[in-house]
Amino acid sequence: xxxxxxxxxxxxxxxxxxxxxxxxxxxxxxxxxxxxxxxxxxxxxxxxxxxxxxxxxxxxxxxxxxxxxxxxxxxxxxxxxxxxxxxxxxxxxxxxxxxxxxxxxxxxxxxxxxxxxxxxxxxxxxxxxxxxxxxxxxxxxxxxxxxxxxx
Numbered sequence: 096x097x098x099x100x101x102x103x104x105x106x107x108x109x110x111x112x113x114x115x116x117x118x119x120x121x122x123x124x125x126x127x128x129x130x131x132x133x134x135x136x137x138x139x140x141x142x143x144x145x146x147x148x149x150x151x152x153x154x155x156x157x158x159x160x161x162x163x164x165x166x167x168x169x170x171x172x173x174x175x176x177x178x179x180x181x182x183x184x185x186x187x188x189x190x191x192x193x194x195x196x197x198x199x200x201x202x203x204x205x206x207x208x209x210x211x212x213x214x215x216x217x218x219x220x221x222x223x224x225x226x227x228x229x230x231x232x233x234x235x236x237x238x239x240x241x242x243x244x245x246x
Contacts (some may be wrong), residue, residue: 118170120243124170148189148190151186153175154171155175155201157193169212169215176219179225180218180221183230197226201226205219217243218242
């Protein structure tokens with residue numbers, strides 16, 4: 096089961112970032128949906144892989160990770176915030192030796208206005224608060240999604 100889930104996640108997470116960016120910040124964007132699934136798999140232990148964590152680190156523009164072209168940086172950053180929030184403490188701890196880079200990365204993304212969408216900024220702020228508290232409080236997945244896409 097884990098192998099099947101990993102294959103599905105690898106396929107979804109490996110989508111061309113430019114194509115994901117063209118799909119825009121929309122509830123139908125498969126790359127954003129993959130962030131929810133990836134985070135949920137990490138949270139529940141259903142599937143844990145370096146690909147999941149790597150996409151978060153890449154989206155948050157950690158040093159030593161490939162950075163997406165400028166037009167795709169926003170979608171990758173939102174994806175990273177979603178996966179991190181849904182994954183919660185499990186995703187946070189799985190990042191391991193990179194944990195110390197989360198706060199500065201989120202701060203830099205805020206300062207550089209990487210996420211331009213107002214609701215995307217709210218998700219970024221939410222992720223920043225969770226990192227600062229070291230994910231001591233679990234967040235409802237529906238709240239995360241409705242923060243980005245209010246009804």
